[in-house]
Amino acid sequence: MxxxxxxxxxxxxxxxxxxxxxxxxxxxxxxxxxxxxxxxxxxxxxxxxxxxxxxxxxxxxxxxxxxxxxxxxxxxxxxxxxxxxxxxxxxxxxxxxxxxxxxxxxxxxxxxxxxxxLSKLNSISIDKKAVTITVGPGVRFGDVYEPLYKAGFQIQTGTATCPGMIGVTLGGGIGRLDGLQGLVLDALVSARIVLANGTLLEVSKTSNPDLFWGVQGAGQNFGVVTSATYKVQPLYKGGIWTSVDLIVPIEKNLSYFKAVSGMLPMPADLTVQTTAVYNTTLKRTQLLSSLVYAGPKEAGLKAMAPILNLGPFPFQNVSTLALDKLNENAMFQANAAICVKQQIFDVYGFNLKTFDVPTMVSVVRKMSDFFDTQPAARKSALLLETWPNQAVMAVPDDATAYPWRDATTYGRGLIEEIRQIELRWDTPGDPVEAAANSLGRDVRAALAATSGYGNLTVYVNYAWGDESLESIYGAKKLPRLARLKAQYDPSNVFQFYHALPTSYP
Ligand SMILES: Cc1cc2nc3c(=O)[nH]c(=O)nc-3n(C[C@H](O)[C@H](O)[C@H](O)COP(=O)(O)OP(=O)(O)OC[C@H]3O[C@@H](n4cnc5c(N)ncnc54)[C@H](O)[C@@H]3O)c2cc1C
Incomplete structure (x- = not known):
């Protein structure tokens, strides 16, 4: 060798x-x-x-x-x-x-x-005058927090430190700054991309704008992005954030979900992440709730009051965090465990516009039944990311290929929630796989039915792989995406990530 x-x-x-x-x-x-x-x-x-x-x-x-x-x-x-x-x-x-x-x-x-x-292409450069950051494709989110913070800036990212910044951007990029700054791809100013024939192109609003449009939401389909420049923002409220972790016992499911539902549309500076997990000590299902507020403690606790008022909780922890340490420490400091390599994660994702409380209660019950009958899969979780989306919606729908920012179309301006079911077991080939996949499809279908979209829609970076093209890219965007695919990658070299067709319909 x-x-x-x-x-x-x-x-x-x-x-x-x-x-x-x-x-x-x-x-x-x-x-x-x-x-x-x-x-x-x-x-x-x-x-x-x-x-x-x-x-x-x-x-x-x-x-x-x-x-x-x-x-x-x-x-x-x-x-x-x-x-x-x-x-x-x-x-x-x-x-x-x-x-x-x-x-x-x-x-x-x-x-x-x-x-x-692309891991060696990991340069980071901050241009204070232009108020931008340029990163290589080997850069992970966790690499940019500190240099940006020290320079007095912030950028929207995902919630974990380990995914690739450009890799996430190409599909959208959702996280705790959705309400204030939009998707990660909304910050993209330009990118350099190697096409299937080996030529290098710059894409931006003024240079190859059509391809730039497609890269923002379906960017894994056209070439290899070798660097990306993003606009950054001054630190919001001095970069001070408030994080509250709660354990919510299963008896409080209904009142918890009612409280979350009653808070919608979520204020732009507040995010709620709910995870249904199995507690191995208590031998029962419980909810972990992570509430994160962009600002100091007093205002944060006030914004979170509808949920905090449901207490007392068996566990409650309040911390004040600088933005560069937020994602490492929020949500029960789960980041370190989440970022461990070489684990089995069988992930079903779906978007929701409406928060249907009976459906929430029913899917947590399904998870609980699954944990009871499938001990090998008790590390699985149902993850509900209830992000505000004011800044996501402020960008016109046709500005990028990202298809799911149009939640107001469905009334009441509710948030778009991106949810996942993460099914997990330790051993490849474990017989629990069939039961896990059956549960994943079942829970996803239940949530899609009351999602407010009328059918299953899914953020491309959370898609399992069995969804229709329309569910992932949106029927409205597909004709233009297919034309771009035919123009820039007619031989389908970049075919392994929810491949676009070269013609549609
Ligand atoms: C622990 C974890 C946490 C996550 N949290 C979030 C979150 O908070 N928000 C969110 O939006 N998403 C999140 N995701 C989903 C994430 O957006 C996708 O998994 C994304 O595809 C990861 O990109 P990557 O570069 O790390 O992965 P890879 O496996 O390296 O790449 C995924 C796909 O993108 C393509 N790709 C990657 N880089 C390039 C490039 N430079 N040029 C062209 N194609 C490229 C690859 O070819 C591949 O098809 C999370 C995923 C995990 C596993």
């Missing part, structure tokens, strides 16, 4: 061990072709079984993962283009990887191809 580190034009080939004959012959032909290209110092080509390969391909979710024979880890943007050209010349499928936190089962359609591991 071989790992090739490129040092200038010199190729250092390390023969490590032998592998199956078939792989070996692919490897020889691949490395022979790879040697014909000029690679920058630091770019690494590694093959299955080597430590470099493991490092370049290790994922967060190992449920239905993509697999590779070769990984290319470019050290510079130009080598991304070279990697694309090489994979195409070899006629092997390719998949770019950013934070490697993709949860879609469509990624499993990639088997035995080339991983273009």
């Amino acid at each position: 071989r790992v090739i580190h490129f040092s200038g034009l010199a190729i250092l080939a390390l023969v490590r061990s032998s592998v199956a004959a078939a792989v070996q012959s692919n490897e020889s032909s691949f490395s022979a072709d790879a040697a014909r290209y000029r690679w920058a110092p630091g770019t690494v080509i590694s093959y299955k079984g080597s430590p470099d390969f493991r490092q370049a391909t290790e994922r967060w979710d190992i449920y239905k993962p993509p697999t590779y024979s070769v990984a290319i880890t470019p050290a510079v943007e130009a080598d991304v283009a070279t990697a694309v050209k090489l994979a195409r010349q070899q006629k092997v499928p390719l998949l770019a990887t950013g934070g490697r936190h993709g949860i879609s089962t469509t990624l499993a359609k990639m088997q035995g191809g080339v991983a273009i591991d």
